[in-house]
Amino acid sequence: xxxxxxxxxxxxxxxxxxxxxxxxxxxxxxxxxxxxxxxxxxxxxxxxxxxxxxxxxxxxxxxxxxxxxxxxxxxxxxxxxxxxxxxxxxxxxxxxxxxxxxxxxxxxxxxxxxxxxxxxxxxxxxxxxxxxxxxxxxxxxxxxxxxxxxxxxxxxxxxxxxxxxxxxxxxxxxxxxxxxxxxxxxxxxxxxxxxxxxxxxxxxxxxxxxxxxxxx
Numbered sequence: 194x195x196x197x198x199x200x201x202x203x204x205x206x207x208x209x210x211x212x213x214x215x216x217x218x219x220x221x222x223x224x225x226x227x228x229x230x231x232x233x234x235x236x237x238x239x240x241x242x243x244x245x246x247x248x249x250x251x252x253x254x255x256x257x258x259x260x261x262x263x264x265x266x267x268x269x270x271x272x273x274x275x276x277x278x279x280x281x282x283x284x285x286x287x288x289x290x291x292x293x294x295x296x297x298x299x300x301x302x303x304x305x306x307x308x309x310x311x312x313x314x315x316x317x318x319x320x321x322x323x324x325x326x327x328x329x330x331x332x333x334x335x336x337x338x339x340x341x342x343x344x345x346x347x348x349x350x351x352x353x354x355x356x357x358x359x360x361x362x363x364x365x366x367x368x369x370x371x372x373x374x375x376x377x378x379x380x381x382x383x384x385x386x387x388x389x390x391x392x393x394x395x396x397x398x399x400x401x402x403x404x405x406x407x408x409x
Contacts, residue, residue, distance in 0.1 A: 275331050275353035279377040279385065281305060288385070290407040293342070296393040298371075301407070303327065303356065303387075310358055312371050323371060326359035337376060339388050339406040347403055352376040352388070376404070384409060 288303045298312040310327040332355045338347050354377040372388045380386040388404040395409070396403065 275334065277334060277351045277378060278331055278353040279379065281329060284385070288387075288409065290387045290409055292389075292392075292405070292407050294393055296395075297405070298369075298392065300376075301389065303329075303385070305329065308357065309362065310371075310375075311364065312369075320365070322364035323369075324362045324364040325371060326362055328357045330355050331355065337388060338400075338403045339386075339389065340403055342386075342406045342408055347400070350378050350380075350386075350388070352378045353390065354378065378409075380406075391407070 266277070287302060287306045288305075289300050291300050292298055298314045298315045302311045302313070302365050304311070308327055310318075310325050312323045312325075315321070331353055334351055334353055336349050336351050338349055340346070341348055349370075356375040356377065358372050358375070369392060371390075371392070375390070376388040378386055378388065385408075389407060391403060391405050393405070
């Protein structure tokens, strides 16, 4: 009689235990999945962070060379290889400079859009205009000597912006030949100066290289 009572009781306890274990396993499984998902997200974010860190840390490596060039700030030394360059994009398309003295043109006009240079001279009896093809280029730094405006004192200046005068295009051709090279540079006052060949001449042999400074 006792065995008959115990058997159903044991079966009841076993079934109760099984049903209690199922939700716990399901809960554990669900919690585990959430934890795995969380770990996956964190791992993914960590991976992205590591990738950025590695990329930045391996600037010297070949795989991140282009990234380091883009993101690394340029030093003043590498910002410009031409420290005395005149930024022509910041200048007017047409620039006119005036000469002082004798046996020189009155003005020289640089037209960026037309790539031309025009020399104008006038006398009481005549007016002469000579128009030339011109090429403006940035060249490695060079030192030239100029006769300073106003004083004619010789000084050295460094230049990067060169204007090469080519073939004559038209105009009332002057007796003078204006072929040659000119240079644009910023003067002591922060303004723009143009160095032209010394069209007046009449200088000693040791000053044949000295150019003439003219201002707008």
